[in-house]
Each structure stands twice: as C-alpha cells, then as structure tokens.
Amino acid sequence: LNIAVSNIQAQLVMLKQNEHLLYISSTDQLSKLKNRRALQDFIILENEKLGRYRTRRKFTLQETIAFIDLDNFKYYNDTYGHETGDLLITCFAQLLKQIFRKVDFIARFGGDEFVCVLSDTSCTEGKRAAQRLYQGLEERNYFINDIEAFLHRKLEIPKVKRLGFSMGLCSNYDVEDNANLDIVLANADKALYYSKQHGKGCVSSWAEIKESVSDVEEPPCRTGRADLK
Template identity: 35%
Template sequence: MVFPYDQPTITFFSLFFYAMFALFYFSLWLGNHKHVAGLGYWTVNLVLQVLGKSLAVSALIPNAQVATILGYLLISCGAIFFYFGLAAFTGTAINKKFYYVLFFVVASIIIWSVTSVTNAYGRSLVYGLFVLLISLRYLSIIWKNLRINPWFFRPFLLLFVLYSILTLFNIVRISMDGIFLLRGEQLRTFDSSLLRISQFLTLALLSGVNFCVLMLTNNKLLSDLAEESQQKDTIMQRLKISAEHDGLTGLLNRNTTDSYLSSVLDQMEVSFQCMVNMVDIDNFKAINDTYGHETGDLVLVNLAAIFSRIIRKQDTVGRWGGDEFLFILQDVSIEEAPELIRRLHDGVSTFDWSSNLHIPNLKIGISSGYTFCSGKESKKDILRTIDVHLYTAKQNGRNQSVGP
C-alpha cells in the first residue's frame, strides 16, 4: 500500500499546525494563565512539539542521531507536560516525581534504541509503547473528570473519543511493528507507508485534540464569567435584602414598610379596603431594665416569628422602630378585623416565654391600635390615627386593641 503523502509533506503540515496552535496558546496564556489552570503546561507542550519535530527533520544539528534523539526527547517531554496540564485543569492530584522518573527511563530507552537498534521497527515499537502508556493516562484522567463541570462535558467527551481512536491506532501500529519484528523484516529508515498513515492520522486527530483544549479554555473562561455574574447577583440580592430588612428580626425595616404602605394606598381601588395596625410591646423598657437588652432582643425576635406565622399570605408586617410593629392587612372587612387582631394577641399570650427565654414567670403582652383605609385617606392621617388608638390602648391598661 502506497500512501500519497511523503514524510516531508506530513512533517511540514504538522509543524505548521503545531506552530499556529503554539502561538495561539501562548497569546491565551499571556492574558489568562491566572484563570485557566493547565494552560501553561499545554503551551509548553506545543512549543516542545514544534522544537522536537523541527530538530528531527531539519539540518540544525548535523549529527542525525543526536537530532533524532533530541527530537524524541522534546516530544516525549511535551506529552508528559500535556498530562500535567490535564491534571492541573481538573484539579487532579498526581505524583509528578513518578513522571519525571518515567521520562528519564523513556529517554534512556530512546537513546539506546536510536544508537543501538538498527531495525527502525524496533524503534517504532519502543516509542509506540511510551505513547500508548501516556495515552492511557490521558484517557483515565479525562474519564474520571468527564462530569466535573457541565461546561466541560462536551469538550472532554470529544477529547476522550479522539484519544480512544489515537490509542486504537497506536495499538494497531505496535501490533504491526511486533509482527514485522517477529518475521525478521527490516526497516532501515524510519519511514514506511504504514508509518506515514499513522503519522497523518495522528496529525489530524491531534489537531482535533488541540481544538478541544481550546474549547475547554474558552468554556472555563465562560464558566468563570457565569459564576462571577451569579456571585454578583447573589451579593446584590443580599445587599437588597439587607437594605430592606431589619437586621435583628428579619422583618421589613421602617423605610421599606413605609414605602410599601404608600404603594398599597396609591393602588387601592374604591371597593378595596385594608387595615393598618400598630403593635407595641407592653412594658418593654421594664423588660430591658430587668433582664437586659439581650433578653429584649430575644423578645423582639420571637415576636417577629410569631407575627410572621400568624398573618395571612396577603398581609405584611414590618418593624416600625424600637418595640413597634406595623401591620398592613389587605382585603379586610370591619367584621373580620377583631378576629385578626385577637389572633395576634392570642399568639403572643399563649407563647411559652419562660421556657423559650429561660426566665421563670416571664409574660409578654402587646397593645394594638388600628384603623381602616379606603384610599381616600393620606398616609400621614392613617399613621396619626393608629398612633392615637395605640396610645388609648396603653392608657386603658395595655394588653388590648383599640380601633375605629
């Protein structure tokens, strides 16, 4: 079987594509080496591949054996660096010392095969075994990290397929070299139709591998951008929550509650009625003075939980300030109001304050002042009215509600 392309042609295209990839990778590394782990190793691999192939086929070194040895060594070293790149990219822990020792062992065998083995089939077999070993390591690390990140799945899957094909071709080549050696056939020069086919297919497949690595690099950068955007959204959401909510109770703060009340009043329809209720803790100053402000804070936190549990889905409660809570209860009739107010008071009075705050005989009571609004009243008038009603409840003995 005669392959139409000779080795110089295949080598030229190989050098051209590898040089283009090396330049592209280097430009990527300059701007993204801090963001893409392994990119530096992959760039070094391509540079070593270009140097190795150049030395092996050029007249830069007059001694052909030395040029061949250096070419093999640089290419082999590049293959190991590619593995280091995969490990760094996936965050896989590897024993680099093992691969340094492997390189020196392979280097020794390469030097021996080039200088002592006259049959090129033997040299091809030796180098093929090294390529098979490192290819299997590639497949192992890719397979283990195939689903490490959804952004990397497709490039890794394609990379796995390409290296599987490369490994299969290499096994076929090793088998053929072994058969030729067993038959006693001689290959004086490192050139044959089978070798050319293998080199051409390897070039095509490795070009695909480098495209996959570019896809991984691109997807890593996109993944980081998406993650950074998500983190910013999370931070903005937290800042929004922090700006709108009371830091102690987690309820809406006064500014947010006030704005929400304005919004409700502006959007209120004629047939729609809401109730605004101001709740104040009875004798809260005495609680702080007797048990301390930490206990007072716990009272506020527990009250916020009770109120949040009792109110309906369409209702809103916020901390108005100090020990005051403002309720905005929508779609409430005059007949329903006493029952809703009673539920708030019962929720507070039936709560086991002594057990939860570990203070014997502790009792907490609240007073309420409420009014109704139909959209005709101003917010200022509504707040003044409920404030008067709350004051009346306090004056009448506390632990009660006063409304219109």
C-alpha cells in the same frame, strides 16, 4: 464559549450580591421582619396601586393597618437585661409571622413597635387577628419558657408583668382619601396611643375613638413611648 460562561457567572454573582444588599437594606436584622424603610417603600407602592384601582376600576381595595406596641417590655429589659429584650423581640416577631397571613406586610417599626398592613381586611377582622395574637401569646406562655431557657434558671414573673401588647387599627375606608395609607398609618398610631392611655392589652379602632373624643392627643413620639410601657 469560555468567555460567555465567565460573563454569565459574573452576572450571577452580581445578581446575588444585589439581592443580598436589598435584603440587608430592607430587613430588620434582629427580628428578621421588614424594617421601617421597607415599610415606607411599601406604602408608596400601595398608595399608587390603590389610586390606580380607584381611577381605572372605580373600586377601592380595603386595607387595614395594625400598629402594635408591646406591654411590659421595659420590665424585661430593666430586670433581665437587653439581651432578654432582644429575645422577646425575636419571639414576638416569629409569632406575628405565624398569626398573620403571607399576603400581609409585617414590619418592625422601631424599638418594641410593629406595623402590619393587612390586605383585604376590615378593622373588625383586624380585631379578630388581635385575639388570635393574644391566644398565641398565651399558648407560648408569654415567652417565659424561652426566657428561662435563655437565662438557664427558673423565674417568678408576676401576672401583671407578663408580656402583652396594645394595638391601634385604622382602615383606608375610615379616612377621606382612601388611597393614602400614610394617613391610615398616622391614625393607627393615634389609636395605639389611645389604647396605651386606657390600659394595657387594649385594641382600639380609629373609626370608633375619633367619634368618642373631641381631640385625639398626638403621640409624643412614634417610637419608644417609655412613659406608657
């Protein structure tokens, strides 16, 4: 009996260790959101699920991907230091978790970019979520109070330098292969780049911009668009 108990305890310890390793490998340590690797794994599983629904049930679930990039983030990094930038990443991540649903998959893509995979959601509903996110930022005073508490001093931040975000949206209903979220993610990224080019605080839908422009320019890189901050 003692040997059996010891074996069970050893297995429980190993199980907890494996769970901790999985958490570390799939979680962004700064924001506590899922990381880019976890996002890629999630998209693979979702592609398989969407394909099964389409084949067996003759029905395609609708999913929308929101690609988000913070506006004016570079200003805070350059003016108040990288630790303040880290604080803003943490605060914005918390706000994302408050605004979006538990069924939505939220990840920090890298730098000040975030990706949300919205289940059973259209781009129109994604825009409504963006408005709730803007409202949440305003209610939190654009995290200015958090920065002041962190720096232990009052700040005079110009209105044009308040933290904001731009967003690109794409639904799997807006692409030819609606069981391929990789394409949806790529188009959401293009829609985000379009938003950044056309002014801060914009939300663009791929379904809308692909008809209005003859050639949507490819983003120069998928993270750290310093030229567009």
